[in-house]
Amino acid sequence: MKQKSVAVVGAAETTKMGKIPDMSVLGLHCDAALNAMADAGLKPSDIDGVATAGESPVQIANALGITPTWADGTQVGGCSFMLHVRHAAAAINEGLCKTVLITHGESGRSRVGSAGFGRAPSSWSGQFEVPFGVTSPPTMFTIPALRYMKTYGITEEQVAMVSVIQREWAARNPRASFKDPITVDDVLNSPMIAWPFRMLMCCLVTDGGGALILTSADRARDFPRKPVYVLGTGESVETPIVSQMEDFTTSKAFRVSGRKAFAEAGISHADVDHLMIYDAFAHLPIYGLEDLGFCKPGEAAAFIGERNTAPPSEGKKGGKLPLNTNGGGLSYMHSGMYGMYALQESVRQMRGIAPAQVEGAKISVCHGVGGMFAASGTVIFSNEA
Amino acid sequence: MDRILPQPTPETRHFWEGCKEGELRLQRCAACAKSYFPPRPFCPGCGSREVEVYPASGRASLYSYVINHRPRPDMGAEPHSIAVVTLEEGPRMMTNITGCPQTPEALQLDMPLEVTFLKASDEISLPLFQPAKG
Numbered sequence: 001m002k003q004k005s006v007a008v009v010g011a012a013e014t015t016k017m018g019k020i021p022d023m024s025v026l027g028l029h030c031d032a033a034l035n036a037m038a039d040a041g042l043k044p045s046d047i048d049g050v051a052t053a054g055e056s057p058v059q060i061a062n063a064l065g066i067t068p069t070w071a072d073g074t075q076v077g078g079c080s081f082m083l084h085v086r087h088a089a090a091a092i093n094e095g096l097c098k099t100v101l102i103t104h105g106e107s108g109r110s111r112v113g114s115a116g117f118g119r120a121p122s123s124w125s126g127q128f129e130v131p132f133g134v135t136s137p138p139t140m141f142t143i144p145a146l147r148y149m150k151t152y153g154i155t156e157e158q159v160a161m162v163s164v165i166q167r168e169w170a171a172r173n174p175r176a177s178f179k180d181p182i183t184v185d186d187v188l189n190s191p192m193i194a195w196p197f198r199m200l201m202c203c204l205v206t207d208g209g210g211a212l213i214l215t216s217a218d219r220a221r222d223f224p225r226k227p228v229y230v231l232g233t234g235e236s237v238e239t240p241i242v243s244q245m246e247d248f249t250t251s252k253a254f255r256v257s258g259r260k261a262f263a264e265a266g267i268s269h270a271d272v273d274h275l276m277i278y279d280a281f282a283h284l285p286i287y288g289l290e291d292l293g294f295c296k297p298g299e300a301a302a303f304i305g306e307r308n309t310a311p312p313s314e315g316k317k318g319g320k321l322p323l324n325t326n327g328g329g330l331s332y333m334h335s336g337m338y339g340m341y342a343l344q345e346s347v348r349q350m351r352g353i354a355p356a357q358v359e360g361a362k363i364s365v366c367h368g369v370g371g372m373f374a375a376s377g378t379v380i381f382s383n384e385a
Numbered sequence: 386m387d388r389i390l391p392q393p394t395p396e397t398r399h400f401w402e403g404c405k406e407g408e409l410r411l412q413r414c415a416a417c418a419k420s421y422f423p424p425r426p427f428c429p430g431c432g433s434r435e436v437e438v439y440p441a442s443g444r445a446s447l448y449s450y451v452i453n454h455r456p457r458p459d460m461g462a463e464p465h466s467i468a469v470v471t472l473e474e475g476p477r478m479m480t481n482i483t484g485c486p487q488t489p490e491a492l493q494l495d496m497p498l499e500v501t502f503l504k505a506s507d508e509i510s511l512p513l514f515q516p517a518k519g
C-alpha cells in the first residue's frame with residue numbers, strides 16, 4: 001500500500017472490560033463500534049465499509065444499521081484485525097468505500113452468545129491433532145517452545161521473565177486485569193498447565209471488544225482526533241495445524257508478514273519507538289522479536305532479560321524498545337482474539353494518550369498472530385502526516 | 386469416556402486403513418520424490434498429482450512436546466505427553482509418546498522412537514510412538 005494514504009480516525013474498546021456477563025458477543029462488537037463512532041464523531045450512516053472476525057460482517061452491518069459497499073469477513077484467528085486494516089487500506093485507496101469500521105467482541109470468560117471452539121473430526125485438526133489430546137491453545141501453541149529452548153539453550157526462568165516484565169507494564173495501566181508485581185519464582189511456582197508452561201506464562205481469559213475506524217488521509221484531518229497514519233502493512237499464513245509448522249524455532253508467517261510491512265513502511269528497526277507483539281503465551285514475544293528482525297535468532301530472551309523492553313523502574317531508565325505497554329495478553333486482557341487490543345494500544349501510543357505513554361513515540365509496530373502460528377498480520381503506524 | 390476419534394475422508398482413508406493394519410503409510414511424489422503428511426492426492430512441493438502411497442519405516446525422533454497436566458476427560462486423569470515427531474522419511478506428525486514415564490527426564494528431545502498402534506475402535510487405530518528398542 002501507499003505510505004500514509006489511510007489513517008485511523010476512530011478507536012475504542014468496549015465500555016467495560018474483563019468480566020461482562022450481561023453482554024453477548026454481538027453486544028460487545030456493537031458496544032465497541034458505537035464507542036469508536038463516538039470517538040470519530042460519526043453515525044452508522046457515515047460508515048460504508050465493514051470488516052470483522054468471529055461474527056459475520058453481515059450481522060455487524062445489519063445490527064448497527066450500516067449499508068456497506070465493501071465487506072470483509074477474513075477470519076484467520078487473533079490477527080484477523082491486522083489483516084482487516086491492511087485490506088481496508090487497499091479498499092479505500094481503490095475507491096471501494098470511504099470509511100471502514102472494523103469490530104471485535106468476544107465473551108471469552110462469560111461465554112454469552114459465543115460459538116466456542118469447534119473442530120470437525122474430518123478436518124486436519126480433527127484427524128491429526130485432536131485424537132492425541134489437544135484441547136485449547138495451551139496444549140497446541142506451546143508445543144514448539146521446547147525445541148526453541150533446546151536449540152538456543154533458553155531456560156524456563158528466561159521464558160518466565162517475559163511474564164514478569166509485562167506485569168510491570170500492566171501495573172501502569174488502570175484497565176489491566178492483573179497489576180500486582182510478580183517474580184520469576186511466582187511464575188515458575190504457578191500451577192502447571194502443560195509443561196514447561198505454567199499458568200502465569202499463559203494469557204488471561206476475559207470478555208471485551210474493540211473497534212477501529214479508518215478513512216483516507218486527506219479526509220482524516222477533518223476528524224476530532226489526531227489521525228494515526230498507516231505506514232506499512234504485511235500478512236501471511238502458514239499452517240492450520242501447529243504440528244506442520246515448517247520450523248519450530250521460527251514462524252514463517254511472522255517473517256513474511258514482518259518483512260513486507262517494514263518494506264512498505266520504508267523504515268529500519270532503529271526507527272521503531274514502540275512495539276506490540278501478540279502474546280498469547282510467554283514465548284511469543286521471543287519469537288516475534290527474532291522473526292521481525294529486532295534480535296538475532298536465539299537472542300531475544302536475553303534482550304528481554306536485560307530490560308530492553310521494560311518500563312522505567314526504581315530510578316532506572318526504561319528500555320530502548322518498549323514492548324506490550326498495555327500489559328499484553330498475559331496481564332492486560334485476552335478475550336480469545338487479542339489482536340484488536342494490540343492495535344488499540346498502538347493507536348493510543350500514537351495519539352499520545354496511553355496510560356504508560358512512551359514519550360515522543362512517532363512510529364509503532366503492531367504484530368499479530370492467528371491460530372497456533374497459523375497466520376500473521378503486521379501494521380506499522382505513524383503519527384506524522 | 387470414549388476417546389475422541391478422527392473421521393477419515395476419501396483423501397485420508399488409506400492412512401487410517403494402514404493404521405488399522407499396523408502399517409504407517411506416507412505419500413511420496415513421483416515427480417520430485419518429496420514425502421509428505423498429512424495425506425492429500427497431490428504433492429505440496431510441486432503440485433503434481435502423480436503421488437504414491439508407501440509404508441514408512443515407523444522410525445522417528447522426538448522433535449518437541451508438552452506434558453498436559455489438565456488432560457481432556459477422554460485421555461484419562463494422569464498428565465500425558467502431546468508430542469510432534471520427525472519421521473525417518475522427513476514428515477512430522479503429532480502423537481503421544483507411550484511406554485515410558487511422562488516426565489521431562491524420560492522424554493528427551495531427539496530420542497529415537499518407533500511407531501506402535503493403539504486400537505481405539507473397530508475402525509480406528511491411532512499411531513503412537515515409544516522409545517526405540519535396541
Ligand SMILES: [Zn+2]
Pocket residue numbers: 414415416417418419428429430431432433
Ligand atoms: Zn512433487
